[in-house]
Amino acid sequence: MKGRSIGSQLFASVLINAIYPMQNFPIMLVNSLLGPFAFLIVINFVSHGALLGVAIEGAFVMTMVSSGLALQGDLAHLKNDMKFQDMIVSSPTSAFIYIFGMAASELLYFLPNFILLSILLILFVPLTSLAAFTVVTVMVIMFIFSISLSFLLSTISVDVIQSWAFTGLVSTLLSTIPPVYYPITYIPLPWQYIAYISPTTYAAQIAQAAAGFITITPLNFALDWIVLVGASIAMVLIAIKKVRWREP
Amino acid sequence: MQEQTGRLVCRDVGKVYSTGTVALSKVNIDIPTKGIFALIGRNGAGKTTLVRILATELMSSSGTALINGADVIKDPKKVREFIAVVPQESRLLMWTTPRQMIVAYLLYRGFSYVNAKNRAAEVLKTVNIGKYADVQSQHLSGGTKRKALIATVLASEASMLFLDEPTTGLDPISRAELWNLLNKLKKDHFIFLTTHYLEEAERLADQIGIIENGKLLNIGTLDELRAHVKYDFSLTIFDNKARIKPRAGRIVTGLDGNRQILTTQKEANRIAKELIRKGTRFSTSPVSLEQIFYFIVKRSINEETEEKDEW
Numbered sequence: 299m300k301g302r303s304i305g306s307q308l309f310a311s312v313l314i315n316a317i318y319p320m321q322n323f324p325i326m327l328v329n330s331l332l333g334p335f336a337f338l339i340v341i342n343f344v345s346h347g348a349l350l351g352v353a354i355e356g357a358f359v360m361t362m363v364s365s366g367l368a369l370q371g372d373l374a375h376l377k378n379d380m381k382f383q384d385m386i387v388s389s390p391t392s393a394f395i396y397i398f399g400m401a402a403s404e405l406l407y408f409l410p411n412f413i414l415l416s417i418l419l420i421l422f423v424p425l426t427s428l429a430a431f432t433v434v435t436v437m438v439i440m441f442i443f444s445i446s447l448s449f450l451l452s453t454i455s456v457d458v459i460q461s462w463a464f465t466g467l468v469s470t471l472l473s474t475i476p477p478v479y480y481p482i483t484y485i486p487l488p489w490q491y492i493a494y495i496s497p498t499t500y501a502a503q504i505a506q507a508a509a510g511f512i513t514i515t516p517l518n519f520a521l522d523w524i525v526l527v528g529a530s531i532a533m534v535l536i537a538i539k540k541v542r543w544r545e546p
Numbered sequence: 547m548q549e550q551t552g553r554l555v556c557r558d559v560g561k562v563y564s565t566g567t568v569a570l571s572k573v574n575i576d577i578p579t580k581g582i583f584a585l586i587g588r589n590g591a592g593k594t595t596l597v598r599i600l601a602t603e604l605m606s607s608s609g610t611a612l613i614n615g616a617d618v619i620k621d622p623k624k625v626r627e628f629i630a631v632v633p634q635e636s637r638l639l640m641w642t643t644p645r646q647m648i649v650a651y652l653l654y655r656g657f658s659y660v661n662a663k664n665r666a667a668e669v670l671k672t673v674n675i676g677k678y679a680d681v682q683s684q685h686l687s688g689g690t691k692r693k694a695l696i697a698t699v700l701a702s703e704a705s706m707l708f709l710d711e712p713t714t715g716l717d718p719i720s721r722a723e724l725w726n727l728l729n730k731l732k733k734d735h736f737i738f739l740t741t742h743y744l745e746e747a748e749r750l751a752d753q754i755g756i757i758e759n760g761k762l763l764n765i766g767t768l769d770e771l772r773a774h775v776k777y778d779f780s781l782t783i784f785d786n787k788a789r790i791k792p793r794a795g796r797i798v799t800g801l802d803g804n805r806q807i808l809t810t811q812k813e814a815n816r817i818a819k820e821l822i823r824k825g826t827r828f829s830t831s832p833v834s835l836e837q838i839f840y841f842i843v844k845r846s847i848n849e850e851t852e853e854k855d856e857w
């Protein structure tokens with residue numbers, strides 16, 4: 299068949315991994331909608347509203363990370379439990395189209411959440427257009443980072459139990475340790491160094507500084523960018539190098 | 547190199563997994579890509595490994611394989627244009643209906659959404675599961691789910707279908723229905739199927755390959771395989787104490803522990819009369835694929851262990 303449509307192939311992943319599951323299991327939509335709000339609410343109450351703005355921004359970054367990480371479990375499930383990936387490997391769809399489509403499906407799945415958060419952000423966080431642009435850029439970079447990491451892990455995992463372990467570990471590293479919902483200065487000093495292991499810390503710091511919640515030196519601001527972008531490029535390159543479409 | 551179109555050719559295909567398991571060694575196949583080819587073998591014989599290599603899902607460790615002239619190892623893209631695969635233990639996604647599954651798969655193959663929908667409706671009828679088209683797969687029976695998976699690959703434009711143990715775990719009626727379907731499909735598709743149900747191969751296959759311990763022991767039509775066994779009649783004796791001395795043929799212990807005599811039809815007749823006279827319980831028939839399989843595999847095991855062939 300001539301002229302296979304890449305658009306069709308991307309849409310197939312979105313159907314399989316977002317539209318069909320939400321259509322057939324509507325509870326998934328509720329989960330996607332409410333998931334990242336839990337922490338936002340806790341932080342808001344505990345800080346008596348003082349950290350609401352930071353926490354909304356944090357929830358945005360976290361949604362990007364979670365939607366990227368969700369890919370790991372979904373890909374592993376389709377590959378290991380359903381043997382679905384093998385059906386696609388032996389079809390004209392390439393690895394990259396498959397992954398791009400799946401990544402898009404995660405974004406779509408979290409779309410209701412993004413809309414709600416955007417409304418909150420506009421209501422409670424006064425952002426200049428430059429700051430808004432910075433926050434969006436940071437979110438996109440975090441998404442690319444976690445998508446690449448997810449993909450890498452999904453190719454390694456051979457069983458769903460193993461992939462739960464990966465998800466648990468990675469989400470501790472990317473979302474529990476880093477000070478996403480509050481400034482890093484809230485963490486006592488020796489522990490701050492641990493937080494700096496995670497790229498999310500840099501992403502959150504850039505977003506918080508852009509919105510004026512914290513002040514950091516221009517040098518630190520530049521360093522944050524360098525680490526965040528550097529780590530993401532490295533992760534993408536590793537993922538591309540390790541891509542295992544046909545099993546070795 | 548000779549013209550390879552219309553043939554599936556494996557030359558010395560070998561596979562050693564990273565664990566050190568030798569799953570295939572020097573597999574050679576040269577068959578026309580028409581009708582049904584059944585690869586039979588026990589669990590762990592290497593069927594899935596061979597299917598996955600041919601279906602471009604797994605790299606081989608050595609050898610070459612060509613399907614219709616396209617190199618499976620070097621040019622997987624070309625092969626993927628005309629093959630479609632139902633992997634062993636693949637499942638209909640729990641959160642889709644058969645129609646949704648087919649539509650999505652066709653989109654992956656590059657169909658437009660409208661074409662995919664039309665084609666799905668058509669194929670659901672062909673496979674006779676139209677009334678389950680919009681039922682979520684968690685509510686479908688095993689047989690219907692398997693049919694829906696076959697419908698999925700069938701709906702595509704692929705002319706070559708790889709089905710890895712398509713009937714394993716199905717009840718006898720669902721299995722018979724699937725056999726009917728495959729018999730219909732083979733008119734315009736080449737079907738490469740694996741099974742350990744020998745009756746399935748016997749009923750469906752135009753060509754049969756016997757694989758054991760990573761080696762392809764034999765390949766050919768049922769008659770060609772039968773020609774490999776010297777004796778084409780068999781008697782099974784249900785009394786272990788009965789003393790029988792065939793004038794021609796060999797005595798083997800069957801899978802069920804009963805003695806079997808493989809012999810000529812004439813000698814089978816003579817022994818049968820003797821057994822009737824003695825009142826010994828027995829049965830007799832032309833050798834089935836099961837007996838051929840057992841004979842060929844057993845011979846290979848004995849060669850391996852250098853055990854003397856006492857039959």
Ligand SMILES: Nc1ncnc2c1ncn2[C@@H]1O[C@H](COP(=O)(O)OP(=O)(O)O)[C@@H](O)[C@H]1O
Pocket residue numbers: 563564565567568569587588589590591592593594595596
């Ligand atoms: N991914 C793998 N890694 C290591 N060994 C494997 C793998 N897959 C299969 N094997 C081994 O290779 C041999 C052949 O397996 P397989 O091709 O699945 O056989 P069959 O499909 O005939 O049951 C078996 O010994 C099996 O344990």
Ligand SMILES: [Mg+2]
Pocket residue numbers: 590593594595634710711
């Ligand atoms: Mg198998």
